Amino acid sequence: MSGRNIGIKDVAAAAGVSATTVSQVLNDVASARISPETRDRVRSAAGQLGYGPNSVARALRTSRTALLGLVIEDVGTSPHAGQVIRGADEAARARGYSLLVINTAGSAGPDAREADVESLLVRRVDGILYATMHPRQLQLPANLGDVPAVLVDAVSAVGAGSCVSGFAAVVPDDDGGARAAVGCLLAAGHTRVESIGAGDQEQGGYAAARRILARADRPTGLVCHDEPMAMGVYRAAAELGLAIPADLSVVAFANNHLLAANLYPALTTVTRPHTEMASRATEILIDGIEGRADLAGLAVHPTALPCTLTARGSVGPPPFPATPRGNF
Amino acid sequence: MSGRNIGIKDVAAAAGVSATTVSQVLNDVASARISPETRDRVRSAAGQLGYGPNSVARALRTSRTALLGLVIEDVGTSPHAGQVIRGADEAARARGYSLLVINTAGSAGPDAREADVESLLVRRVDGILYATMHPRQLQLPANLGDVPAVLVDAVSAVGAGSCVSGFAAVVPDDDGGARAAVGCLLAAGHTRVESIGAGDQEQGGYAAARRILARADRPTGLVCHDEPMAMGVYRAAAELGLAIPADLSVVAFANNHLLAANLYPALTTVTRPHTEMASRATEILIDGIEGRADLAGLAVHPTALPCTLTARGSVGPPPFPATPRGNF
DNA sequence: TTGAAAGCGCTAACAG
């Protein structure tokens, strides 16, 4: 029942004051000297009537919408787009902002990207979060510069090196994540650790894993760059008679909790902090909008957030003696 | 450079006409009689100046924001929240609307849900899409009724039966999906088909699968209610020496393409049409907002959209003779 | 300590 159609002047009438006073009381205007009694009267009248401000009118007047645009790649395909949205939503809400979300194809060209941003600018968003699904350099749409903007998971191709025209960015500390992955294998006692990655994607890493694991000097620990690879490794290991983790330990960069937890053995993962990156980026953006932070200054170096190692069942001590068992 | 700060009167001045004329030309107002020459002059002036309408001012004037609220459960946890967002985004954009997205915890109580909706109402959204992550009856927040609303993946607990207070809803045709799942097993020649579902969730269905597959009269085809169960079945089968699909065929309700495609053998799935449900719901909602459809009328029966069977590698003909091999 | 007045940019009656 909260009256969506009663306005400031209804409250004013009910409280026996002017609209100005209502506005000042309800917005806690610092410079306004208003007696405590009046304040009470206004507030209770507002409460009584179920008054809620009309954010559209306010936006028109102040030219601030408290709307944040979120451009996000491949929502619905990528497993972690949702985490980005959640992080941004939480942080935005905590500071009184709302999220205008727009999906963009990872494959989209510059024109389409510019149109996506434009559709947010038309809405007069106060700022834009630009999230990509894989950490990378990005050719950004030119109109992104029309409002404060922060990148999530990507760094500006333009800004790299030339500190001047870049955007503030929040990225995962992949190097640290890789160190953590290798480190957990070393800590378990492994000495022969390899990684299979970007170049080995046929059949989700299965072929590469077959090749690697068939070698006499095969590694006892493997770091995978994503989930499909880990699954390929599991399959290859099973076929070669190698048990995980008894004969082979596996760690993977992965964000699909559902998958990692339900593999057998459950997959030890390094996860990128998508939710945190998004909420951090959102806070930076809002600070920038509100003049609490200098976005241009922050653009010089991206903010890197640590990845998290989640130990599950796929890492154990190396076999000893470390002789390949083969497929008998 | 599209001038975000040049207004209708700048265009009017440039074209030598009044603001009214500009507004009418640019909005193609049907009742306006304006000469073609004037129209041209206005349009080219607008183009020249890079004029874009101020949607905030327009919203204030017309009390229509062209904003749709999307309340969505467990973004970031659920694998298909993204698909819902994508479907809604596409449909909304196609009709000139934008999406205000808000995440809500699946576990949230009525008060929190009401607050979530309230935060959208404050923004003066023209309508709300309310998406849950599992098809089910739902206790809806009371204030959802304040604007046109359509449910995605859920039906109103209130509206069930009593056609009066319900909301229009778009749901998956799970029955049809189940028939398709069973049907593809029958078509492959199976005669002993079972399903493992809601009651068997410990260890993702692994325990249930062990039990079922150990029986002498074990089924040769299994329908799983979700991905973790399918993974549990794969594991149980492997341990019991049952090959998929030679000894056991598996179909699962699943939306995680990444997972299904990378299991070995790849998992045959029945997928719920989340993207289509969302875009359909969005269209219905917009039709309702624009007076082209009667949402109350649609509330009587939810719109059910068909699930899709994707044949991958986990279904084959049953073993013949169909004798259990056991674990020798 | 409070109120009157102006105006954000736009649209919609109504007059010409």
Next chain:
DNA sequence: CTGTTAGCGCTTTCAA
């Protein structure tokens, strides 16, 4: 065929 006028609900000088 086109322009004038009013006003959406709010904030913000400025004056009282």
